[in-house]
Amino acid sequence: MASIKQRSDGTWRARYRDDAGKEHARHFTLKRDAQRWLDEIAAAVVTGQYVDPKAGRITWDEWTARWMERQSWAAGTYEAATVAVKSVPWRESAIAGIKSSHIQAWVAGESKRGLAPSTIKTRLNYIQMSFRAAVADKLIVASPALGVKAPRGRKAEAAMRIMTADEVLAMLDAAGDFRGFVEVCVFAGLRLGEAAGLQLRDVNFLGRSLTVARQVQGATIKTARIVPPKYESERTVYVPDELMASLAAHVKRQQVTDQDEQLFVTPLGRLWNRNNAAEEWRRIRAATGLSDGVTLHTLRHTFASNLIAQGCDVVTVQRALGHSTPSITLNVYSHLWPSAEDRTRSATASFMTQIRNSADSVRIETEKPQVRGSR
Template sequence: MAKVKGNGTIIEKRRGVYEIQLSCGKDPATGRYRRISRTIHGTKRDAARALDKLRTELGGGLSIDSQTITFGQWAKEFMTSRRESGRVGASTLANDQNMLDLICSILGDVPLCKLDARMTKNLFPEIRKRREAQGYRCSNSTLQHYHALLKTCLKAAVNLDLLMRNPLDKIEAPRRDTVARRALDADEAGRLLHCIDVSEQAALEALADKESRQRPSDIQDRDFLRGIRDVSYILLVRLALATGARQGELMAATWRELDFASSRFTIAQAMSNGGEIKQPKTQSGIRSIYVDRSTMMHLAAWKQLQAELLATIGVAQDDSTPCFCSSVGDFLDKSGFQKWWRVWRTKNGFETLKLHELRHTMATQLLGAGIDVKTVQARLGHANASLTLNTYSHALPARDEAAANVIASLYSAHSEPVPIEAQIA
């Protein structure tokens, strides 16, 4: 913390230009006297006001570095600290860096201490303008991500006494866009399950045919398996429909997470967009959910067959082996799955279906069937029930008619019947 010495000095350099100087005592590291100087354009009264503001800021606890560091320099320091903390995933760091690069192209040269609410408020229309000029869509939800990152960045500056206050505390975040969440109805989900059954059988038969045509010499020397990915892909979709798990959670699943005795799937890790296997962001993301017996039977048969196939390329299946594996027994690639999924869904009449919409399907169907919100929340891995209600409130009116009939039957059971003639009269 800088220690302010004296009232400071105002020096007139030329007409309309003043230099203000303020002594901050000795630097404890070097033993040298420190002095801050600023050039002020205006009247002597303007210079006096600037000196008073500088004295107040330093006297209030701001670091002396706050007067010299630019936002761009602080953003670089902020990102370095995030990387070294080890608490942020690689893909998140990459996205944050891209967003901060754009912010720095606008505010990078501005002294950190000069940032105010008006300047940061004007930032977001400029971000939208520049992104759209580059050919990118910039929704309110995207701007909300920029707002959250910048607010975190400036909060860290406040914590290190580089800012008196966070200017974004006074700026309301852009309102998130309303997203239309599509969910399959019961008939569509049934048809999808039938397509999964047919595709799984076809993939297994194709895999068996490829294996039967392998020559003994080829089997002995090979180091990958043709067709094992296709079976993995379709079984991943089967488990997605049954559990509503996210794509990253399914792609990171190993046999350790599947308990066939209790018919439960424990979700304890997830794959990032960059292919990194990591733990969920929150403790609520780690969950154990029940899986129907039919789905578990398919997975149990696949586990046995997978072990036999991997053994032919010298890979021993164990608890850490991915349930849905690549041709060499490793985790699947997200981009490879997405390419397969686009072809498969189109072939089976679900041209626009996103895998994440199977998650919406499960939640919507369960709530519509009267399953309590807490149970649905636990299966989805939401932090609280209010998030589940806010996200899937559209599914609740489906039970409204049934609720009205229940109320009517309860009341009528305790009321005295009135003749029809009397009601008409």
């Protein structure tokens, strides 16, 4: 129900009731402006875009807390989202008052602080998700984060570091008791948490395979815990005899006998986590003279690079790495596969070689001396 009525002071009062029966009103100098406002409200209702003007008064902190409570995220995802939504400067502002320029300025500020473009992109993704949810819940008409872009990162071919065979050898020599952990990262492509989560039951010595069925999540001894692997990352990785032999020696040396026992633990018997594993890796890196850009995750890139170099297709690499879709694998490693130009050039070269060999055979046949019969 809507109406327009002139007040004693000459202004026009336009009012309407929403579906919940709540009354909304505004005052205008001209009647036509009041009518235009009601028409806009009516059009928004018809098109499903109507939003209660007061709904957007909820603050960013209040809204994101409510939004995150109803997500069925893994603990790591929840932690990353929490860091993202609390990194913004508008936490006490009403979400209806947050503008696109505010978000773009936040992106620029994060970049100036030295955060990696990939980190800013991840945080922006959570910000955009929360605004989309606010639109879906009819708190705001449109997302101010729509169209906001994170800073561009370096191209994959320039940013990705692949270790050489000599570097891998030097790293393994310097690894000491951490060698088995490093080997499953570089020769099986396991993530840090997946390697830390391996148990004796996950090693199939006869089948020459490793099963990724869990991971260690958390950055400290206090927060580290065993949880299921990342979404669609549970998998079986087929590995060579040499890795099986090395793991068998590790199991014997460390006296790992219980099937539920962790394959790799710290010297104090604790779970490896992001912090203490990174600290051990820095020791190895210093001993071998590797640059700071070489991280434990570089071992996973090196594993993927070798699969591609040996001619493995996208799906094979995807499954070995535990990516949920082939597109993720291509987004990260497409530059390592031969390009269409390379394949065309190689195929044509093979064809030309085949023709040249045929031509040489024909020429040899025609140039053979004719043997005349004796009289």
